[in-house]
Amino acid sequence: MTYNASSLxxxxxxxxxxxxxxxxxxxxxxxxTGQVGFELQRQLCLLGTVLAPTRRELDLADADAxxxxxxxxxxxxxxxAAAYTAVDKAEDDPELARRLNAExxxxxxxxxxxxxxxxxxxxxxxxxxxxxxAPWQEQDATGPLSVYGRTKLAGDEAVQASGxxxxxxxxxxxxxxxxxxxxxxxxxxxxxxxxxxxxxxQIGAPTPARLIAQxxxxxxxxxxxxxxxxxxxxxxxxxxxALAGTYHLAPRGETxxxxxxxxxxxxxxxxxxxxxxxxxxxxxxxxxxxxxPATRPxxxxxxxxxxxxxxxxxxxxxxxxxxxxxxxxxxRG
Numbered sequence: 001m002t003y004n005a006s007s008l009x010x011x012x013x014x015x016x017x018x019x020x021x022x023x024x025x026x027x028x029x030x031x032x033t034g035q036v037g038f039e040l041q042r043q044l045c046l047l048g049t050v051l052a053p054t055r056r057e058l059d060l061a062d063a064d065a066x067x068x069x070x071x072x073x074x075x076x077x078x079x080x081a082a083a084y085t086a087v088d089k090a091e092d093d094p095e096l097a098r099r100l101n102a103e104x105x106x107x108x109x110x111x112x113x114x115x116x117x118x119x120x121x122x123x124x125x126x127x128x129x130x131x132x133x134a135p136w137q138e139q140d141a142t143g144p145l146s147v148y149g150r151t152k153l154a155g156d157e158a159v160q161a162s163g164x165x166x167x168x169x170x171x172x173x174x175x176x177x178x179x180x181x182x183x184x185x186x187x188x189x190x191x192x193x194x195x196x197x198x199x200x201x202q203i204g205a206p207t208p209a210r211l212i213a214q215x216x217x218x219x220x221x222x223x224x225x226x227x228x229x230x231x232x233x234x235x236x237x238x239x240x241x242a243l244a245g246t247y248h249l250a251p252r253g254e255t256x257x258x259x260x261x262x263x264x265x266x267x268x269x270x271x272x273x274x275x276x277x278x279x280x281x282x283x284x285x286x287x288x289x290x291x292x293p294a295t296r297p298x299x300x301x302x303x304x305x306x307x308x309x310x311x312x313x314x315x316x317x318x319x320x321x322x323x324x325x326x327x328x329x330x331x332r333g
Contacts, residue, residue: 024047024049025047025048025224026051026074026075026076027047027048027049027075027076027077028052028070028073029041029050029051029052030060030104031081034083034179035175035178035179036174036176036209036212036213037081037082038179039176039209040079044079044213044216046217047220047221048077051073051075060100061096063099063104063107066107075117076117077117077118077224078108078111078112078119080121082100083100083101083152084096084099084148087292088292088294091294097151098154100151101151102154102155104155106158109121109159109166112162113163113164118165119159119164119166120216121155121156121166121167121168121169122168122169123153123155123168123170123246124152125170125171125172126145126148126149126152127142127152127153128140128144129142129145129297130296130297131143131299133301134301135303136248136299137303137306145296146294147294149297156170165244167216167245168245169212169215169216169247169248170246170248170249171207171248171249172206172250172300173204174208174209174212175206175325176208177328182257183329187273190275190277193276194276194277194281196261197282197289197290198258198284199256199257199258199290200257200258200285201256201286202287202296202298203299203301204301205250205302206318206322207249207318208251208322210321211251211315215315218311222243243310247304247306248303248306250304250318251318252304252314252316252317253317253319255318258282258283258284261279262279264322265279266279267323267326268326
C-alpha cells in the first residue's frame, strides 16, 4: 500500500501513544443490523472478534447503557455504523437524531481518545450545502440544509475535536441487497408499474454498502498493522496515526436518481428480471415536483482522490457496484 503525505489530515491533535496490540482485535460494530453494519461484520472478521450488539442488547439512545457496555466489553476498535438515517422524520424528531448522529459519536470518540484507540465513523454528503456542480473536497466549507445534515456534521466535528485516532468516511446514496433502499424500492415498483417519475436534478454516486465495508477493512489494516504484517498473524500492531482524518468514500462517476433508476432497470432486464417498466419509461422530474419535509442537496458529488491516494487504490465506477449488488439480490431470491 502507498501513503501520500500530501493527502493526510492534521485536523485533530495526536492522541497519547497506546501500547502495541496484537491480532486478533476486539472490534465493536454499532448499527450492526443496518446495511453497512451487516457488511462490516463480513469484512472485519479477519482482523479479530467482531462484537455486533443488536438494539435489544444495546440501546444506543441511552448514554448510560453505552457507557456500561463499553466498560464491560472494552473493545480495541470502534466502528460506528449507527445513525438516524430517516432524513424526513428527523425534521420532527431532532432530539433522537442529535443523540444518534452527534452525541453518540462524541461519546465513542471520548472513550477512544482516553485509550489511544481508533474510531471509524460514517458521515454523509448532506453536510455540504449542495450548491454548484463541482465535486466536494474534504476541506470545503460545510453547510447542511436539514436536521439530518446538521446532526451528522455535529458528529463529525465532535470526533475531529476529540483527539482520538479517527477515520471519518463521508459517503452518499448508500444501498445494498438488504434492507430498505432505493435499489430495492425501484425493483419493487418496476415490477408493479409500467412508468415512473424520478428526480433528475440531484447528482451523486450510488454507494454499495459492500464497498464501504471493504474500504473500511483496508483502511483499518493500513492504520493498525505494519506494512509487511499479515492480518492472519499475531504480530504486534504499529499504529499509523498520520492516516487519521476525514475522507470521501464513494464510487467513481456520477448520476442522478433518475439515471440510477434507469440503470437499475437496464441491468435487471439484461439479467432476466421480470419488469413491467423499462428505462425509457422512467420520466425525469425536478426536485421541485417532488417536495419533501427535508431539503435535499442537489450536488452530492464527492471527490475521492484523497482516499484513493492514501490507500493506493482506485475505486470502481458506480455501475460496477450496482451489477454486483443486483446479482446478490437475485441470488437471495
